[in-house]
Amino acid sequence: MNDPDLIDQLRAVLGDVAPDLDVSAVATDADLRNDIGLDSMDFLNFVIAVSKRLKVAIPEADYRQVATLDMCARYLRQHGVSQAPA
Amino acid sequence: MSDFLMPSLGADMEKGKVVEWLKRPGERIARGDIVAVVETQKGAFEIEVFEEGVIAEIVVPVGAVVPVGAVLARIGGVGAPVKPAAPAAPPTRPAAPSPPLPPPRPTVVPLPAGERLRISPAAARRALELGVDVRSLTGSGPQGAIGIADVEVAAKKGARAPTERRGFDPAAMRQAIAAAMARSKREIPHYYLARSIDVTRTVEWLKGENARREVESRLLPGALLLKASALALRIVPELNGFWTDGAPRLSPAIHVGWAISLRGGGLMAPAIHDADKLTLDQAMAALRDLVTRARTARIRGSEMMDPTVTVTSLGERGADSVFGVIYPPQLAIIGFGAPREVASVVAGELKVRTTIHATLSGDHRASDGAVGGRLLAAIDQNLQNPESL
Numbered sequence: 385m386n387d388p389d390l391i392d393q394l395r396a397v398l399g400d401v402a403p404d405l406d407v408s409a410v411a412t413d414a415d416l417r418n419d420i421g422l423d424s425m426d427f428l429n430f431v432i433a434v435s436k437r438l439k440v441a442i443p444e445a446d447y448r449q450v451a452t453l454d455m456c457a458r459y460l461r462q463h464g465v466s467q468a469p470a
Numbered sequence: 471m472s473d474f475l476m477p478s479l480g481a482d483m484e485k486g487k488v489v490e491w492l493k494r495p496g497e498r499i500a501r502g503d504i505v506a507v508v509e510t511q512k513g514a515f516e517i518e519v520f521e522e523g524v525i526a527e528i529v530v531p532v533g534a535v536v537p538v539g540a541v542l543a544r545i546g547g548v549g550a551p552v553k554p555a556a557p558a559a560p561p562t563r564p565a566a567p568s569p570p571l572p573p574p575r576p577t578v579v580p581l582p583a584g585e586r587l588r589i590s591p592a593a594a595r596r597a598l599e600l601g602v603d604v605r606s607l608t609g610s611g612p613q614g615a616i617g618i619a620d621v622e623v624a625a626k627k628g629a630r631a632p633t634e635r636r637g638f639d640p641a642a643m644r645q646a647i648a649a650a651m652a653r654s655k656r657e658i659p660h661y662y663l664a665r666s667i668d669v670t671r672t673v674e675w676l677k678g679e680n681a682r683r684e685v686e687s688r689l690l691p692g693a694l695l696l697k698a699s700a701l702a703l704r705i706v707p708e709l710n711g712f713w714t715d716g717a718p719r720l721s722p723a724i725h726v727g728w729a730i731s732l733r734g735g736g737l738m739a740p741a742i743h744d745a746d747k748l749t750l751d752q753a754m755a756a757l758r759d760l761v762t763r764a765r766t767a768r769i770r771g772s773e774m775m776d777p778t779v780t781v782t783s784l785g786e787r788g789a790d791s792v793f794g795v796i797y798p799p800q801l802a803i804i805g806f807g808a809p810r811e812v813a814s815v816v817a818g819e820l821k822v823r824t825t826i827h828a829t830l831s832g833d834h835r836a837s838d839g840a841v842g843g844r845l846l847a848a849i850d851q852n853l854q855n856p857e858s859l
Contacts, residue, residue, distance in 0.1 A: 404733055404765050417787060421733050424690050424785050425761045435685045444680045444688060 390457045390465065397437055398453075401429040412453040438465050471526060474543040476536050477517060479510055479774035481798045482650035486510050487535045488542060493525050496552040499545065506542060508771065511646035512738055513638040517771040521545060527553040638767060643736035654798050658713070659834040662793050665846040667853055668816075669809055670824045675856040691809070692783050693754040697859045699781050699804050700724045700745035702848035708837045709802040709830075709845055710778045718801060718836035727777025727797065728757065730764045738764060739780045739797060740773035750859050784808055791827035801836045804849070805829040 391412055399407040402422060416422045422430065427447070434456065435442050440463045442450060450456040476486050490507035493499055504516040505525070526546035530536050546552075609616035672694060680688040703710040703724050711720035724746045727739035742748075742756045763769050782794050783806040790810065794803035807827040814823040828849055832842040852859060 402733075402765065423731070423761070424692065425758060426765075428688065428690060429758070429762075432685050442685065444677070 387457060387461070390460065391453055393437065394434065394453050394456055397433045398430060401433055402426050410453065412457075414453070415451050416453075417451065434460070440465060471544055471546045472521065472523075473541045474505070474519060474545055476508065476530075476538050476540045476542055477771050477775055478538045479508070479515055479771055480512070480646075480650065481653065482646045483510050483512075483538060485535055485537045488530050488532055489514060491528055491532060495525050495528055497525050498548065499523060499525060504770070511639075511642040512736070512774075513643070513769075514767045515769055515771045515774060519545065523547055524549075524552065526551065638732075638734060640735040643732075647736060650797060651795050654795050658796050658798060660796060660831045661834045661839050661842065663830045663832070663839060663842045663846060664791060664793075665828050665843075665850060666825050667828050667846075667850045668814065668823050669826050669853055672853045672856045673809065673824050687751065689750060689754050690757070692757055692785070693750055694853065694856055694859055695783050695806050696726060696728065696742065696745055696757065696781060697748065697750055697753050698849050698852035699779075700726055700748075701852050701859070702845050703779060704746055705848045706841060706845040708841045709832060711801055711836075712778070712799040713801060713833055713836055714799055718833075721778040723778065725776050725778045727780040727800070728760060729780060729782035729794075730761055732764065738769065738774070739777060739782070740764065740769045741775075741777040743773075743776075779804065782806070791829055793829050794831050796831055796833055801833045802842070802845075803831045804845075805831070 395407045395410065398405065398410065398416075402420075405420065410416075410420055414420055416430065417424075417427055431442050431447065431450065434440070434450070438460055440460055442459070446459070449459050479486070486508040487510075488506055489509045491505070492507070493503070493505045499505060499519050500522050501520055502518050505519050506517045507514050508517050509515075523545040524547070525543055527544040528542075529544065530540065530542045536542070609620050673691070676689060676691060676694065683689075707720055708718070710724055711718060713719075723744055725741040725743050726745040727741050729737055729739040731737045740760055742753070742760060745753065745756075748756060760769075760773075777797070777800065779800055780794065780797050780803040782792055782803060784792055786808050788808040791807035792805035794805045796803050805828070807829075809824050809826045811822055812825050814821055814825060816823065828846050830842045830846055832839070
């Protein structure tokens with residue numbers, strides 16, 4: 385299914401924007417806002433960090449498509465991310 | 471020579487513990503320098519000085535608990551005599567409930583003590599550098615020993631232990647909130663007002679603005695709510711300030727305490743100073759900075775000391791409205807519920823509009839409902855012109 389390396393990259397990003405969160409315990413299908421408890425600022429910081437790290441522009445209108453780690457990985461692959469850069 | 475005192479970081483604080491001195495006797499200090507870290511029931515805070523000079527003497531050693539107003543250090547002019555640092559306080563009760571203080575900024579995870587873990591010394595060092603929680607690792611070496619490679623792979627996978635907020639104890643935080651809120655409800659006769667504000671234009675404007683902006687300069691609705699509230703308090707200053715000695719004392723400066731919910735439990739409302747003077751971009755940057763520092767316990771003492779009003783915004787996933795409890799000795803708390811699409815009558819016609827419930831809890835000793843109503847009307851008006859915020 386999803387590239388595990390990409391999910392790991394996303395987990396690392398999540399750990400940067402929410403240092404008080406145990407990212408290894410975040411399920412890949414958990415809603416980052418509703419289930420994990422990111423507020424709008426944390427979520428925006430997550431989107432910024434993902435866009436920068438993986439060099440994919442994520443317009444605000446697409447935020448709903450990156451609601452979970454799985455969805456985010458799928459979105460990134462659809463937008464040309466094949467191999468996550470180290 | 472002047473005294474550097476244990477500050478009052480809110481109405482609910484009686485005492486604080488010095489957990490770190492960042493300046494030494496003889497060291498020069500400038501206004502705004504962080505000189506100490508103090509732990510309260512709400513966690514650890516960075517304490518600044520508001521004068522220039524030299525640390526002449528450190529009076530209270532690390533580890534000591536002293537009441538608000540106690541002299542922590544003496545500050546002299548440049549060239550003043552300097553006393554050597556006081557020794558660290560002897561541990562009074564070794565079983566004290568306060569958790570050990572993790573070192574600041576770089577995420578460093580202490581290796582588990584007393585647990586037998588097969589890990590090479592080099593790997594252990596690397597784990598410390600990378601902040602990897604080795605307890606979660608399975609080693610690939612002989613008998614499951616953890617090597618450097620295992621640590622580095624884990625670091626890439628983000629197997630980093632969560633950073634605990636310095637000095638944060640959820641039970642103590644609960645006590646602090648309990649004390650402040652009980653005092654508020656005991657002493658402050660609240661009045662409550664609500665106004666449904668049509669934010670259709672505001673939301674559209676924000677959408678257009680964010681579509682044009684790079685991701686890192688996008689705005690959140692919170693920045694607009696912050697600015698609209700701060701500007702409204704200029705028009706209705708009667709709600710900005712404190713109730714002290716049986717009378718309202720209004721503040722010329724508008725320092726908005728922004729309520730931040732903490733994931734470990736509890737909340738805090740540190741100040742965004744002079745929020746009315748910030749541009750929207752500055753307001754957004756200030757919010758981002760404040761939320762980030764609240765999550766990692768790097769809020770400054772001054773931010774806890776001087777909010778002149780509180781704003782609580784529930785965000786788009788929140789409830790419809792919130793009637794806040796005033797944080798003493800402030801005079802008011804402004805609340806925003808989640809924006810919702812509702813059927814609304816506009817010029818005699820039924821339309822779908824996005825609205826938000828703005829509420830005000832006011833101290834009835836200091837003001838009356840008519841004043842509060844003017845504040846909500848001013849917020850409404852400000853939100854109708856987002857481009858001029």
